[in-house]
Amino acid sequence: MNHISEIRTVGVPVTDQDRAVTFYTETLGFELLMDAPLPQFGGRWIVVAPAGSAGASGSVALVPASDGNPAGVDTGIRMGSPDAKAAHQHFLDVGVDTDELLEWPGIPPMFSLRDQDGNRLYISEG
Structure with a gap:
């Protein structure tokens, strides 16, 4: 029997929950x-998700960083965008720490960015 049916929320450690x-x-x-x-957790339980999804495709919990759960990690979180090139340019324009747009034949365009704590997130088209 399969006891796990979905991935709901992934925790990302942050140093300032309001920020x-x-x-x-x-x-x-x-x-x-x-x-x-x-x-008891040293802060608040904060959950965010892509607008309009109500978390149906997954969500992110912004959890307080700690010695055992430091901020500034490669989260491994991959998010989808209908237009990765436009998203990439937008994040560059608003000053987000964004890596180069990768475009290879037969592979969806993709890039990574970091939040204000240096947590790496990935965006690909699709």
Whole structure:
């Protein structure tokens, strides 16, 4: 029997949850799904997701960084964009730490960027 049916939320460690919410919602265009106090966790339980998705395709929890869960990691999170080239230019224009757009024959265009804590995220067309 398969006991796992989906991946819902991936945690990304951040040093300042308010700053992270601003980046993920205003810069990346995600929507805030949940922001609840969680003092036992050292902060809040904050969940964001691509706008309009209501988290159906997955979400990101902006969790407080700690010694055992430091910020500035390669998250491995791959996100889709209908136009990676336009997204790439947008993020460059607004000053996001963005790598070069990779375009190879037969492979969707893709690039990576980093949030304000240096957490790497990936975007590919599709």
